Amino acid sequence: MNNKYTLSLGFAIALSTYASTIHAAYSIDTELRSLISQHNLSGDPSRGRVIPNINSPKAQLGMRLFFNKALGGNKDTACVSCHHPLLGGGDDLALSIGIGAVNPDLLGSGRLQLSGHPNVPRNAPTTFNMSLWDAAIFWDGRIESLAKQPGMNGSVGGIRTPNTSLGVSDPQAGANLVAAQAKFPVTSHAEMRGDLAGTMANTYVWTHLAGRLGGFGEGAGELPQPEYWLNLFKQVYGTPTSQAEQVITTQNVFDAIGEYERSQTFTHNPWQAYIRGNTQALSESAKRGALLFYKPYQQGGGNCVACHKGDTFTDEKFYNLAMPQLGKGERGGADNTHDYGRGNETKLYADRFTFRTPSLLNVEGTKPYSHAGAYYTLEAVIQHHLDPAWAVANYQPNRVKAENPGIQTETMQKNTFEALYKLREDQQKGLNPLRTARLSKTSIEDLANFLRALTDPCIKSATCLAPWLPPLHEDPNGLQLEAQFKF
Ligand code: HEC
Ligand code: HEC
Structure with missing residues (x-):
């Protein structure tokens, strides 16, 4: 076999392999593009939605509340205990552990319950992209938009919550599905409430916690420096002369938390x-x-x-x-x-x-x-x-x-x-x-x-997520949760 022949045979094989690779790639992309248009996909789930900026004053206040154990009945649990941005907005556990953790500030794998049993019955979903839900929140949809209007995050047509029967709008639900949801973890004994207020109704728990933050009512005297929260709330919901009772209301507490969660929108993938x-x-x-x-x-x-x-x-x-x-x-x-x-x-x-x-x-x-x-x-x-x-x-x-x-x-x-x-x-x-x-x-x-x-690559990068973490040790009451991880 002469060299010329070998060369041209090699060339022919290479050419045909190249052609079939091109062909396979061409057909898979063509097929995929046709499925994309068939399913009417834009690739942008947040299109047309109003997403709060993490640097907005309301999201900033919400972030501080989300990270604060003052909202835990026994002051040992915060929302972030089970929904940390560095853990994908979840807790890395099969079943969540709320109150009574061996080390309340240790999050993720390694978080243990004093009693030995995780007492929360379900897995914690992520709080990322909560701005994208229009119908139902929670695994069983017990926070539910009655209108289910696409793109609205439940902000129109009423919201059913565990405070009302199925199909019945809760007049106190708040601005959208996310604000409505945020009120409920603090009422769950296993998640956050602990021993606060025995078996009293949810409204009692909310009022007590608002009073704890602002130093009034049933919660008066429970935090050494309630003016920390008063100043933050005044910047968002009031004027420099507002009284704590006027700005630190149940609605405002959970409205701010909801805006922080809604700012955690990560869809660039x-x-x-x-x-x-x-x-x-x-x-x-x-x-x-x-x-x-x-x-x-x-x-x-x-x-x-x-x-x-x-x-x-x-x-x-x-x-x-x-x-x-x-x-x-x-x-x-x-x-x-x-x-x-x-x-x-x-x-x-x-x-x-x-x-x-x-x-x-x-x-x-x-x-x-x-x-x-x-x-x-x-x-x-x-x-x-x-x-x-x-x-x-x-x-x-x-x-x-x-x-x-x-x-x-x-x-x-x-x-x-x-x-x-x-x-x-x-x-x-x-x-x-x-x-x-x-x-x-x-x-x-x-x-x-x-x-x-x-x-979204952002969720894997501590640098990219930094705006969603509050400055360390900011809370003068020492209740801001500074997470420890076992990694
Ligand atoms: C003890 C751990 C724990 C704490 C603390 C906690 N959560 Fe959760 N969270 C869960 C679990 C578990 C679920 C799922 C419960 C269910 O669906 O029945 C959940 C569900 C949610 C959901 C619904 C997500 C979805 O896709 O439906 C949101 C939003 C949320 N939590 C926000 C919060 C906020 C805000 C706080 C603080 C006020 C908080 N969580 C405190 C464990 C926790
Ligand atoms: C019949 C509706 C249905 C179909 C079809 C379906 N899923 Fe699911 N998927 C669900 C439901 C409902 C859950 C949650 C079930 C549960 O936890 O009990 C789920 C859970 C998941 C989860 C886990 C998500 C999480 O956060 O826990 C993944 C991943 C997933 N599905 C991927 C897929 C893939 C890939 C396919 C196709 C092979 C698929 N699903 C087909 C309804 C469906």
Whole structure:
């Protein structure tokens, strides 16, 4: 064989490999772009929304309240105890630990409860991107917009809260879903309330806490320097001569916290860049994952878009996926250990074990996953979706137990099998679009890589997140939570 021939053969092979690579890349991008337009995606979930700036006075006040243990009944818990920006807006635990932590300032993995048991029954979702929800907040949607108008964050048409019955607007709910939600953690004994005010009604707790901050009413004298809060509130809600009672009101406290949360909007991710035209923004694996995400089962896809819809990746509706039921449950069933999810709210059998579809934006940063934090990897939670019966039969709570000592698992199997049984019923009745799908290990990795392309790089950078952390040791009362991490 002469050299000339070898060279030209090599050239021909190289040329054809190059051509087929170009062809594959061309067709995957073409297919993806057609799915993007079919699903009407803009890549900008915050389009048309009013997002507060973290440097606005209200968000700044809200940030200081969010980080302050003065809002914990026993002064040992703050919102940030379970929702730290450096932990993706969550707590890195399967089930949250509120009051009675061994070290109240130690957050994330390593946070332990004095009693040994995490006493909060659910996994803490992230507080990032709360500005993007229009229908329902919490796993069971117990804070609910009655109008569900797209783009409004629940600011029109009334909001139902746990203070009112299903479908009934709470006149005190506040400006939007986020402000409405913020009032409730301080009323939960396990999360923040502790021993404050025995079994008195929620309004009593709120008034007491406002009084504690401002040094009036039932809370008078509980903080050495109430003028710290008075000055901050006056800058946002009053005039230099305002009295504490006028500006440190229940509504204002939770309005400010809500604005801080709404300022935590992180949506600039590679997927957005891809949709806007940068074809290089996604890896080949992430592109294959995107196809699987949007393709129906019949075309070999994972049909994820049936529920994780639109630019926010959620339809804000409720489904039973029979995710493992770890922990003490939410008072459901004969032995009170079940978590019926949405069924707790509607009291309907059809809603039993259903939970709100989570958004998948920044999901890479909010492990562990599912309403009880059963899964530590994206691959495992995706695998569960593809074959819940297999996943439940093979579920091992080893890592959950190692990272959350004392977590209750005794009733897990029995309760999860009940949810699985009901999932079959839901599917037969057409209530649940989930189907068993056999995807290869590579396809599951591709799907996970697509989900990783939904991460805003800001949430992984302490420097980028710095504006969302208050200056150290600012509170003269010493109650600002300065987080310690075990890493
Ligand atoms: C002890 C840990 C803990 C503390 C403290 C805590 N949370 Fe949460 N948070 C949770 C858990 C667990 C859930 C899920 C509860 C559920 O859905 O039933 C949650 C849910 C939320 C949600 C709903 C997110 C969503 O996607 O639906 C928001 C918003 C939130 N918390 C904000 C706050 C604010 C504001 C505070 C302080 C006033 C606070 N949390 C204090 C653990 C905590
Ligand atoms: C039938 C509606 C539905 C379909 C289809 C669906 N999901 Fe989900 N997804 C949910 C619900 C509901 C949850 C929460 C369930 C729970 O915790 O009990 C969830 C949870 C998740 C989570 C964990 C998020 C978190 O914050 O805990 C990920 C990741 C996820 N889904 C990805 C996918 C992918 C990828 C697909 C396609 C293979 C998919 N989902 C298909 C409804 C759906």
